[in-house]
Amino acid sequence: MTGISAIKPRHLVIFDCDGVLVDSEPLSVRVLVAALNRHGIEMAEEEAYERFLGRSLATMRQVMDEEYGFHTGPEFLEGMRTDLYSLFKAELKPIPGIAETLEALGLQACVASSSNPDRIRLSLTITGLIDKLDPHIFSATMVKNGKPAPDLFLLAASEMGFAPEDCIVIEDSPAGIEAAQRAGMASFAFTGGSHTHTSGYRDRIEALSPDVVFDAMPDLLHLVQKYIEDRNGSVSANT
Known part of the structure:
Protein backbone atom coordinates (compact mmCIF):
# COMPACT_ATOMS: atom_id res chain seq x y z
CA MET A 1 0.00 0.00 0.00
CA GLU A 25 -23.33 2.22 15.15
CA PRO A 26 -25.35 -1.03 15.32
CA LEU A 27 -24.14 -1.60 18.89
CA SER A 28 -24.97 1.96 19.94
CA VAL A 29 -28.44 1.85 18.42
CA ARG A 30 -29.14 -1.54 19.97
CA VAL A 31 -28.32 -0.20 23.44
CA LEU A 32 -30.27 3.04 22.94
CA VAL A 33 -33.42 1.31 21.69
CA ALA A 34 -33.31 -1.24 24.52
CA ALA A 35 -32.88 1.51 27.12
CA LEU A 36 -35.81 3.49 25.73
CA ASN A 37 -38.00 0.39 25.55
CA ARG A 38 -37.31 -0.31 29.23
CA HIS A 39 -38.75 3.13 29.97
CA GLY A 40 -41.87 2.57 27.90
CA ILE A 41 -40.75 4.40 24.76
CA GLU A 42 -41.04 2.32 21.60
CA MET A 43 -38.58 3.27 18.90
CA ALA A 44 -37.50 1.03 16.06
CA GLU A 45 -33.84 0.83 15.13
CA GLU A 46 -34.58 2.36 11.72
CA GLU A 47 -36.04 5.45 13.39
CA ALA A 48 -33.11 5.69 15.80
CA TYR A 49 -30.66 5.68 12.89
CA GLU A 50 -32.61 8.34 11.03
CA ARG A 51 -32.92 10.62 14.06
CA PHE A 52 -29.61 10.21 15.82
CA LEU A 53 -26.92 8.93 13.43
CA GLY A 54 -23.90 11.19 13.73
CA ARG A 55 -25.50 13.45 16.31
CA SER A 56 -24.40 14.22 19.85
CA LEU A 57 -25.79 12.93 23.13
CA ALA A 58 -27.06 16.45 23.82
CA THR A 59 -29.13 16.30 20.64
CA MET A 60 -30.57 12.92 21.58
CA ARG A 61 -31.53 14.22 25.02
CA GLN A 62 -33.17 17.30 23.51
CA VAL A 63 -35.25 15.22 21.08
CA MET A 64 -36.38 12.86 23.82
CA ASP A 65 -37.34 15.76 26.06
CA GLU A 66 -39.12 17.91 23.47
CA GLU A 67 -40.79 15.25 21.32
CA TYR A 68 -41.37 12.39 23.75
CA GLY A 69 -41.62 14.22 27.06
CA PHE A 70 -38.94 11.93 28.47
CA HIS A 71 -36.13 13.40 30.53
CA THR A 72 -32.95 11.36 30.18
CA GLY A 73 -31.54 11.98 33.63
CA PRO A 74 -28.22 10.83 35.12
CA GLU A 75 -29.49 7.38 36.07
CA PHE A 76 -30.72 6.65 32.54
CA LEU A 77 -27.52 7.93 30.95
CA GLU A 78 -25.25 6.01 33.32
CA GLY A 79 -27.16 2.79 32.73
CA MET A 80 -26.97 3.23 28.98
CA ARG A 81 -23.25 4.07 29.18
CA THR A 82 -22.54 0.97 31.29
CA ASP A 83 -24.41 -1.29 28.86
CA LEU A 84 -22.75 0.29 25.83
CA TYR A 85 -19.21 0.07 27.16
CA SER A 86 -19.75 -3.55 28.15
CA LEU A 87 -21.02 -4.36 24.66
CA PHE A 88 -18.11 -2.48 23.07
CA LYS A 89 -15.60 -4.51 25.07
CA ALA A 90 -17.26 -7.73 23.92
CA GLU A 91 -18.08 -6.97 20.29
CA LEU A 92 -16.62 -3.71 18.93
Missing part, protein backbone atom coordinates in the same frame (compact mmCIF):
# COMPACT_ATOMS: atom_id res chain seq x y z
CA THR A 2 1.59 3.26 -1.08
CA GLY A 3 1.35 6.37 1.06
CA ILE A 4 0.62 9.90 0.00
CA SER A 5 3.71 12.08 0.30
CA ALA A 6 5.24 15.36 -0.83
CA ILE A 7 1.87 16.88 -1.66
CA LYS A 8 1.62 20.68 -1.52
CA PRO A 9 -0.23 22.37 0.02
CA ARG A 10 -0.52 20.29 3.17
CA HIS A 11 -3.84 18.64 3.91
CA LEU A 12 -5.51 17.42 7.06
CA VAL A 13 -7.76 14.35 7.05
CA ILE A 14 -10.46 14.55 9.73
CA PHE A 15 -12.05 11.22 10.64
CA ASP A 16 -15.37 10.78 12.35
CA CYS A 17 -15.12 7.88 14.82
CA ASP A 18 -18.36 5.87 14.98
CA GLY A 19 -19.07 4.19 11.66
CA VAL A 20 -15.80 5.39 10.12
CA LEU A 21 -12.98 4.19 12.36
CA VAL A 22 -14.97 1.68 14.40
CA ASP A 23 -18.06 -0.31 13.43
CA SER A 24 -20.03 0.86 16.45
CA LYS A 93 -14.46 -4.10 15.82
CA PRO A 94 -12.50 -1.63 13.70
CA ILE A 95 -13.73 -0.82 10.22
CA PRO A 96 -11.98 -3.33 7.91
CA GLY A 97 -8.76 -1.91 6.48
CA ILE A 98 -8.69 1.22 8.63
CA ALA A 99 -5.47 0.42 10.50
CA GLU A 100 -3.51 -0.14 7.30
CA THR A 101 -5.08 2.94 5.72
CA LEU A 102 -4.06 5.16 8.63
CA GLU A 103 -0.51 3.81 8.51
CA ALA A 104 -0.19 4.45 4.77
CA LEU A 105 -2.03 7.76 4.57
CA GLY A 106 1.06 9.97 4.80
CA LEU A 107 -0.98 13.04 5.81
CA GLN A 108 -1.81 14.50 9.19
CA ALA A 109 -5.00 13.09 10.63
CA CYS A 110 -7.28 13.61 13.60
CA VAL A 111 -10.62 12.47 15.00
CA ALA A 112 -13.68 14.73 15.33
CA SER A 113 -16.62 12.83 16.79
CA SER A 114 -20.02 13.55 18.30
CA SER A 115 -19.20 11.07 21.08
CA ASN A 116 -17.70 12.13 24.39
CA PRO A 117 -13.90 11.88 24.84
CA ASP A 118 -14.05 8.81 27.11
CA ARG A 119 -16.13 6.87 24.61
CA ILE A 120 -13.89 7.87 21.70
CA ARG A 121 -10.74 6.78 23.52
CA LEU A 122 -12.34 3.54 24.70
CA SER A 123 -13.46 2.73 21.15
CA LEU A 124 -10.03 3.42 19.69
CA THR A 125 -8.26 1.49 22.47
CA ILE A 126 -10.45 -1.60 22.12
CA THR A 127 -9.89 -1.66 18.36
CA GLY A 128 -6.13 -1.00 18.53
CA LEU A 129 -6.29 2.40 16.82
CA ILE A 130 -5.54 4.74 19.70
CA ASP A 131 -1.79 5.00 19.08
CA LYS A 132 -2.40 5.99 15.46
CA LEU A 133 -4.52 9.03 16.37
CA ASP A 134 -3.89 10.09 19.96
CA PRO A 135 -3.68 12.91 21.09
CA HIS A 136 -5.47 14.50 18.13
CA ILE A 137 -8.99 13.71 19.32
CA PHE A 138 -11.83 16.25 19.30
CA SER A 139 -15.31 15.77 20.74
CA ALA A 140 -18.62 17.58 20.33
CA THR A 141 -18.41 18.25 24.07
CA MET A 142 -15.70 20.80 23.21
CA VAL A 143 -18.00 23.06 21.16
CA LYS A 144 -21.34 24.79 21.64
CA ASN A 145 -23.12 23.24 18.67
CA GLY A 146 -22.80 19.64 17.50
CA LYS A 147 -23.13 18.32 13.95
CA PRO A 148 -24.66 19.36 11.54
CA ALA A 149 -23.20 22.67 12.77
CA PRO A 150 -19.61 23.13 11.53
CA ASP A 151 -18.21 24.02 14.95
CA LEU A 152 -16.43 20.75 15.71
CA PHE A 153 -14.66 20.48 12.37
CA LEU A 154 -13.61 24.13 12.51
CA LEU A 155 -12.20 23.56 16.00
CA ALA A 156 -10.24 20.53 14.83
CA ALA A 157 -8.80 22.40 11.86
CA SER A 158 -7.83 25.38 13.99
CA GLU A 159 -6.18 23.26 16.68
CA MET A 160 -4.29 21.24 14.06
CA GLY A 161 -3.16 24.39 12.22
CA PHE A 162 -5.00 23.95 8.92
CA ALA A 163 -7.30 26.18 6.88
CA PRO A 164 -10.77 24.69 6.28
CA GLU A 165 -10.18 24.48 2.54
CA ASP A 166 -7.20 22.20 3.19
CA CYS A 167 -9.25 19.69 5.20
CA ILE A 168 -10.87 16.45 4.03
CA VAL A 169 -13.58 15.05 6.30
CA ILE A 170 -14.39 11.34 6.33
CA GLU A 171 -17.98 10.89 7.52
CA ASP A 172 -20.70 8.27 7.48
CA SER A 173 -23.68 10.35 8.58
CA PRO A 174 -25.81 12.98 6.84
CA ALA A 175 -25.28 15.29 9.84
CA GLY A 176 -21.51 14.92 9.55
CA ILE A 177 -21.44 15.49 5.81
CA GLU A 178 -23.55 18.62 6.20
CA ALA A 179 -21.22 19.85 8.96
CA ALA A 180 -18.18 19.37 6.72
CA GLN A 181 -19.83 21.24 3.88
CA ARG A 182 -20.84 24.10 6.16
CA ALA A 183 -17.25 24.26 7.40
CA GLY A 184 -15.99 24.70 3.83
CA MET A 185 -14.21 21.34 3.83
CA ALA A 186 -14.21 18.44 1.39
CA SER A 187 -16.75 15.78 2.34
CA PHE A 188 -15.96 12.10 1.76
CA ALA A 189 -18.93 9.86 2.58
CA PHE A 190 -17.92 6.41 3.82
CA THR A 191 -20.75 3.94 3.27
CA GLY A 192 -19.01 0.72 4.28
CA GLY A 193 -20.16 0.40 7.89
CA SER A 194 -22.53 -2.40 8.83
CA HIS A 195 -25.32 0.10 9.55
CA THR A 196 -25.43 1.53 6.03
CA HIS A 197 -27.98 -1.02 4.80
CA THR A 198 -30.77 0.74 6.69
CA SER A 199 -33.74 2.05 4.75
CA GLY A 200 -33.20 5.44 3.15
CA TYR A 201 -29.61 5.80 4.35
CA ARG A 202 -27.97 6.03 0.94
CA ASP A 203 -30.69 8.32 -0.37
CA ARG A 204 -30.02 10.76 2.47
CA ILE A 205 -26.28 10.61 1.76
CA GLU A 206 -26.65 11.13 -1.97
CA ALA A 207 -29.08 14.03 -1.46
CA LEU A 208 -26.22 15.99 0.13
CA SER A 209 -23.91 15.49 -2.90
CA PRO A 210 -20.68 14.79 -1.00
CA ASP A 211 -17.42 15.20 -2.94
CA VAL A 212 -16.73 11.45 -2.80
CA VAL A 213 -18.74 8.37 -1.83
CA PHE A 214 -16.86 5.12 -1.13
CA ASP A 215 -17.49 1.87 0.72
CA ALA A 216 -14.04 0.25 1.14
CA MET A 217 -11.64 2.00 3.48
CA PRO A 218 -8.44 1.05 1.59
CA ASP A 219 -9.81 3.00 -1.38
CA LEU A 220 -9.40 6.18 0.66
CA LEU A 221 -5.70 6.40 -0.24
CA HIS A 222 -6.12 6.83 -3.97
CA LEU A 223 -9.31 8.87 -3.55
CA VAL A 224 -7.55 11.40 -1.32
CA GLN A 225 -4.56 11.55 -3.64
CA LYS A 226 -6.80 12.08 -6.68
CA TYR A 227 -8.78 14.79 -4.89
CA ILE A 228 -5.61 16.67 -3.93
CA GLU A 229 -4.06 16.32 -7.37
CA ASP A 230 -7.26 17.53 -9.04
CA ARG A 231 -7.51 20.43 -6.62
CA ASN A 232 -3.89 21.42 -7.11
CA GLY A 233 -4.37 21.27 -10.88
CA SER A 234 -7.42 23.50 -10.62
CA VAL A 235 -5.55 25.98 -8.44
CA SER A 236 -2.61 26.04 -10.89
CA ALA A 237 -4.91 26.60 -13.86
CA ASN A 238 -6.45 29.62 -12.16
CA THR A 239 -3.18 31.31 -11.18
